[in-house]
Amino acid sequence: MPFETDLARALDRTTDSLEPDLTTLLRGAVERGRSRRRRRVAGVIAGAGACAVIAAAGLVTPGMLGSHLGGSDKEMTPLAAPRAAITDTQMIQALEGTFPGGRFSQETGQSIDPANPSRGLVANSELVLDDGQGAAFVSVSAVRLRLPLRDGDGLSCDQTPPRAAGDTCTLRELPSSAEIPGGALVMSERTVAKHSGNLDAAYRWTMTVTMKATGAQLQMVQWNSTGGGTDGEVPKPTRAAPPLSEQQAVAVLTGATWAPIIAALG
Known part of the structure; x- marks a missing residue:
């Protein structure tokens, strides 16, 4: 459904x-x-x-x-329809292109189509990546926020209740450029997985890039395990760090690989 x-x-x-x-x-x-x-x-x-x-x-x-x-x-935060359709295949291919040379499994995707808004306003792709450093679950979702932008997902580190010990969040701006007309907001989060009775904690890194001029937003989630979940359901870590650093994630989300998705959003 x-x-x-x-x-x-x-x-x-x-x-x-x-x-x-x-x-x-x-x-x-x-x-x-x-x-x-x-x-x-x-x-x-x-x-x-x-x-x-x-x-x-x-x-x-x-x-x-x-x-x-x-x-x-x-x-x-209300969402707006994208300007053009984005297929699940496009999302999966863009995510694969983010990790050239990687091996992929458990790939899934979701499409969005402005001609059929009842099907939803969120495009998504996810997979398990093996880049030789340990398997990692990675996903990217794509939405378009309604303008003007206001505090909401990917736009503010304020949180109620406060973040748990060990969780971090930073928010910064990217200046306007040929690749990013109007500039962008970048929110970077690290969250410790909460699963009881297990000292070998997994982490989730979330990078959200929001285009200020159009509201187009990409969010990448990386785990240092093969997937996420709730308490007791998070697989043990398979690596110490995410596949991409914060700088690498921002570069790829604002680069050529994801440019067609951003253009279709806004």
Whole structure:
């Protein structure tokens, strides 16, 4: 069911730093990122019961799926339709192109099409990467935020409740250039996976790049394990660092590999 799938992804993109507590999700209009290990958390949030409660609360409508940063009580960030269709194949190929020479498995993607907005407003691709340094789960989601930009997913490090010990967030701006007309906002997060009884913690690195002139936004999530999840479900780390550093992730998301996706968004 496309709408339910998109709803799960849009909510999960904003639920990475909280436990999957439905009361908290509703009070904060969901917990993002744009994923924070989307596959298992999305499975929880996407259940029929959760969808029914959220719909009843009037938090989300098909024309206004929103992202919400880390459980903040600020207003949800509304999404806009992309200017052109983006296929799941395009998303997967762009993600593969991000890691030339890598070996890939468990690849999935999701399309968006402005001619059929009922199918959702979030494009996504995810895979498990083997680059010779240890397997890592990586995903990229693509949305277009409505202008003018305001505090929301990928636009502010403010969070309620505060981030847990060991979690970090920085926000900076990229100046306008030929590659980035109007400049961009870059939010970089590192989150310690919360799983009880396991001292060998996995980490999630989230890089969100938002184009200030158009609202086009890409969010990359990297794990130093083969996937994310909730307490007790996060696989043990397979490597010490993410496949890409912060500088490398920003360079690739604003470079030629993802330029067609950004253009299609806005």
